[in-house]
Amino acid sequence: METKTSDKIIQSAFKLFLEKGYEATNVRDICREVGIKASSMYFYYKSKQDLFFYIYDEIISEYLRFIQGTEILMKDISVEEKLYTLLKCKMEYYAADISKRKFILRYHLFPPEEITSTIREKYRFFTNEENKILFEAIERCRNKKELKKEKIDYYLLVYKRLEDYLEYQMTVSNIKLNDNAINKLWATLSDNSAI
Amino acid sequence: METKTSDKIIQSAFKLFLEKGYEATNVRDICREVGIKASSMYFYYKSKQDLFFYIYDEIISEYLRFIQGTEILMKDISVEEKLYTLLKCKMEYYAADISKRKFILRYHLFPPEEITSTIREKYRFFTNEENKILFEAIERCRNKKELKKEKIDYYLLVYKRLEDYLEYQMTVSNIKLNDNAINKLWATLSDNSAI
DNA sequence: GTCTATAAGAGGATAGAC
DNA sequence: GTCTATCCTCTTATAGAC
Secondary structure (H helix, E strand, C coil): CCCCHHHHHHHHHHHHHHHCCCCCCCHHHHHHHHCCCHHHHHHHCCCHHHHHHHHHHHHHHHHHHHHHCCHHHHCCCCHHHHHHHHHHHHHHHHHHCHHHHHHHHHHHHCCCHHHHHHHHHHHHHHHHHHHHHHHHHHHCCCCCCCCCHHHHHHHHHHHHHHHHHHHHHHHCCCCCCCHHHHHHHHHHHHCCCCC | CCCCHHHHHHHHHHHHHHHCCCCCCCHHHHHHHHCCCHHHHHHHCCCHHHHHHHHHHHHHHHHHHHHHCCHHHHCCCCHHHHHHHHHHHHHHHHHHCHHHHHHHHHHHHCCCHHHHHHHHHHHHHHHHHHHHHHHHHHHCCCCCCCCCHHHHHHHHHHHHHHHHHHHHHHHCCCCCCCHHHHHHHHHHHHCCCCC
């Protein structure tokens, strides 16, 4: 079956927005790879911005659906174990197609001026949704009631810091750390004074 | 004493190139802050590219001069201690004015298409020069001869990885880790199986 | 759905006056 | 040194034919 033109446009735009950036990518270039003229794009998407956010939204919602569907969320294990497992789960997801995460990172770090506020808004929504999922997951943990709030917050901090690092290694340095390495880092960081 | 116009242009351009990016910054905007018309810029710099690389080169060479002048380079201490100290030294330098490092990082991660090859070339030169300094510093270490090449390479790897992480935390997350944290991370990473 | 033609504007760069 | 005027090119987006 043939790929729909609207999807071809998405694919071409995704690639160019990722590699060249939003400002440096023009509608003509996007359409050249699809095999149509620039004006034809406006039949499918009302503007270049519209096209961009269609891609951006899709990447975010696809990830949220994935993490929401993870079995670990419901497991009755300790807070630390759950967060650690969720982190590894997330990294596996990214590793399977790192380009999507690169896309989000690129526009989070360096948003084009004309769409900065919308990107920030959407990114905030994204992290909020993810945090909600995280908090709910913690609620269901075996030892949740025994732990002080500070201890839980500390695990969350470890989670975020390690996430930053692993994501950076993957997206920027193209390095995927092995399980043993992640495990050691997690252990060091959670040893309450390393952050 | 008044700031020279050529310097005012540099300052304005640096700020805009850093925040809005090369493509999204136009000569008219740069000059507006200086209080001159766009055409006047061409009296000082022959093009927008020329202006950009003037700034880029200056940041790099200023850093290289700093690191070359560090006393630790000559000290007769162990390889591990020297690399660890150099890393902290470097991070202090960055922390003193993080915007310069952000500038380099931005264009290393996402170079504008029309100047990609030149940026890559300059960045390669930069890392080469830094590596030379690093290798020479290692030569002068007390225990250099007792160590296997593999062990030294491993310390260098720890150095690079930790550097990546700390740099990322500073430039992207605006977090400067304290000495204790850096020390712990160094210890964990150099424990030969964590990378 | 896709095309051609074109409007409307932004941006880099130069010429030449002062 | 700095200005005005202007050129030229590129880009987004629309109108209307097929």
